Amino acid sequence: xxxxxxxxxxxxxxxxxxxxxxxxxxxxxxxxxxxxxxxxxxxxxxxxxxxxxxxxxxxxxxxxxxxxxxxxxxxxxxxxxxxxxxxxxxxxxxxxxxxxxxxxxxxxxxxxxxxxxxxxxxxxxxxxxxxxxxxxxxxxxxxxxxxxxxxxxxxxxxxxxxxxxxxxxxxxxxxxxxxxxxxxxxxxxxxxxxxxxxxxxxxxxxxxxxxxxxxxxxxxxxxxxxxxxxxxxxxxxxxxxxxxxxxxxxxxxxxxxxxxxxxxxxxxxxxxxxxxxxxxxxxxxxxxxxxxxxxxxxxxxxxxxxxxxxxxx
Numbered sequence: 212x213x214x215x216x217x218x219x220x221x222x223x224x225x226x227x228x229x230x231x232x233x234x235x236x237x238x239x240x241x242x243x244x245x246x247x248x249x250x251x252x253x254x255x256x257x258x259x260x261x262x263x264x265x266x267x268x269x270x271x272x273x274x275x276x277x278x279x280x281x282x283x284x285x286x287x288x289x290x291x292x293x294x295x296x297x298x299x300x301x302x303x304x305x306x307x308x309x310x311x312x313x314x315x316x317x318x319x320x321x322x323x324x325x326x327x328x329x330x331x332x333x334x335x336x337x338x339x340x341x342x343x344x345x346x347x348x349x350x351x352x353x354x355x356x357x358x359x360x361x362x363x364x365x366x367x368x369x370x371x372x373x374x375x376x377x378x379x380x381x382x383x384x385x386x387x388x389x390x391x392x393x394x395x396x397x398x399x400x401x402x403x404x405x406x407x408x409x410x411x412x413x414x415x416x417x418x419x420x421x422x423x424x425x426x427x428x429x430x431x432x433x434x435x436x437x438x439x440x441x442x443x444x445x446x447x448x449x450x451x452x453x454x455x456x457x458x459x460x461x462x463x464x465x466x467x468x469x470x471x472x473x474x475x476x477x478x479x480x481x482x483x484x485x486x487x488x489x490x491x492x493x494x495x496x497x498x499x500x501x502x503x504x505x506x507x508x509x510x511x512x513x514x515x516x517x518x519x520x521x522x523x524x
Contacts, residue, residue, distance in 0.1 A: 213338040214317035217345045221352040227282045227304045238451040238472040240347045244441045265336045296321045360490045364472045369509040372464040373516020381512040417500030448483040450476035469505040
């Protein structure tokens, strides 16, 4: 078992609210790649989440019981393949009596199938993870008065009559983008796990200047026509950045939607835009730059699918 507490300079309601809203975790917290709510009634819920642990990317189900009156959340981690409970935990938020909060996280492992040396390593990893999770929540919660300005989300879309399979193929084959997408200069893609792409990307900066290097995890769901992209290395101004590509069939074809969710890093304003820059300036610049990049990819996906259809016809 591992249990630690940390002081957070934010009201208890703010801290509890961050913990209670898992769909925002990927843009708020570095360790979370993607979260989906499988089921829930406001008090009890089942999540499917992907996060980065000490041994790499993992996917798991988490059953949660939310108790807003006592500001506690009980969790149970479940291996989605074996259905075995791999751990339990409790988040607790209490007042420090001075307008701030004390955040406590207790986690314990399920019964270990490994010999003692391996079990000891797992316990050490759990201890490290608990401390890291507390630090993540503290870092975001203490910006609570500025979060509305730091967070932005926007979508771009294109309509096509091309086959969904060809559109999805273009969006998934990121390894081919340097030859197909003008602002992408180089990519390196690892696909050791089916449906998971670990990607390094060099792209032209938004202003046409220096090359920007980024790294991402992409989760591909072809049956659902859905790709999730989470930056794990990003430009300094982006404290968090996720992208979701979605294919939405309609009566006249297919709408392809690209949705960006961003959290800005306020301390990078000066280096990003110069002295005197404001969050409003940064929001405009990021919206314009990311929007131009996604619009270019959307347009090329449309062209790829429709031109292939014309050639077949």
